[in-house]
Amino acid sequence: EDKVVQSPLSLVVHxxxxxxxxxxxxxxxxxxxxxxxxxxxAPTFLxxxxxxxxxxxxGRLSSILDKKELFSILNITATQTGDSAVxxxxxxxxxxxxxxxxxxxTQLTVLP
Amino acid sequence: xxxxxxxxxxxxxxxxxxKSLKCEQHMGxxxxxxxxxxxxxxxxxxxxxxxxxxxxxxxxxSRFSPECPNSSLLNLHLxxxxxxxxxxxxxxSSQVGAGEQYFGPGTRLTVT
Numbered sequence: 001e002d003k004v005v006q007s008p009l010s011l012v013v014h015x016x017x018x019x020x021x022x023x024x025x026x027x028x029x030x031x032x033x034x035x036x037x038x039x040x041x042a043p044t045f046l047x048x049x050x051x052x053x054x055x056x057x058x059g060r061l062s063s064i065l066d067k068k069e070l071f072s073i074l075n076i077t078a079t080q081t082g083d084s085a086v087x088x089x090x091x092x093x094x095x096x097x098x099x100x101x102x103x104x105x106t107q108l109t110v111l112p
Numbered sequence: 113x114x115x116x117x118x119x120x121x122x123x124x125x126x127x128x129x130x131k132s133l134k135c136e137q138h139m140g141x142x143x144x145x146x147x148x149x150x151x152x153x154x155x156x157x158x159x160x161x162x163x164x165x166x167x168x169x170x171x172x173x174s175r176f177s178p179e180c181p182n183s184s185l186l187n188l189h190l191x192x193x194x195x196x197x198x199x200x201x202x203x204x205s206s207q208v209g210a211g212e213q214y215f216g217p218g219t220r221l222t223v224t
Contacts, residue, residue: 032211042116042202042215043155088154092211099168100211102154 002027004103006089012109017079021106023089024071031094033065033072038086038105046074048092079110116216118203124222127193133219135186135203144186145213146178147202155202161186162208193223 003026013019025033032050036043047056049065049072056063060079065072076083086107090100116137125131135144143162147155160168161180175197177189186203200220204213 034211034213036215041200041217045212045214048212090211094209099157099160100213102156104154 002091002093002101004089004091004101006087006103006106008106009104010107010109012111013079014111015080017110018075018077019079019108021074021076021087021089021108022071023073023103025089025091025101025103026070027091027093027101029093030067030091032092034090034092034100035063035072035074036088036090038088039084043088046087076108079108081110081112084108084110116203116205116214118201118216118219120219121217122220122222124224125190125193126224127195129193130189130191132190133188133201133203133221135188135216136184137203137205137214137216138184139205139214140183141205141207141214142183143206143208143210144180145204145206146176146186146188147204147215149200149202149218159188190221193221195223198222 005024007022032048034048035046047063052067060077063074086105088105089103119134146158149155157170158172159178164180175192179187200218202218203216206213
């Protein structure tokens with residue numbers, strides 16, 4: 001059975017702090033790993049990672065994938081209150097079961 | 113246009129009602145998805161349509177009936193729901209075989 005574990009489950013920091021969110025996975029027919037940010041409603045796409053060791057960056061957010069050790073991390077530097085959200089990790093499987101398997105998410109709260 | 117729209121935003125229905133949720137995208141995507149999300153849980157996949165054909169049904173009860181009338185539209189017909197079906201229902205779309213899914217804002221469903 002496919003398994004995705006995110007840690008920590010929740011995190012409270014102050015503005016300006018740097019955070020690292022973790023995602024480990026075991027899925028069949030792994031193809032890529034996606035990170036989403038979910039505030040009150042729809043998850044919004046952050047990154048898709050397909051290759052090991054290549055960091056993707058978008059502003060203060062960055063992410064990297066390790067396909068050998070089956071994990072990914074999402075870093076957020078100089079956090080702001082607007083970063084408060086649930087961050088979801090989702091490996092994508094190819095083949096007959098082409099789908100995302102979401103982890104339980106990390107609830108990040110950034111205090112002013 | 114990178115938007116997925118869903119209507120209605122909120123829906124309250126009794127256990128004997130019949131209602132429908134609607135989803136629309138104009139990104140040229142040929143894969144569309146329905147997810148169910150309970151509070152403080154990740155989205156759970158319900159149905160996947162590829163090229164307007166149902167390709168994945170995650171053992172969803174028959175009181176949920178999906179329909180894909182054309183490549184831009186996805187409906188979810190609801191009948192005889194239970195209070196435990198109350199949740200946020202999310203629609204998403206993607207290129208077929210691609211992991212990057214774009215989510216709509218969701219319909220908050222309450223079954224009384």
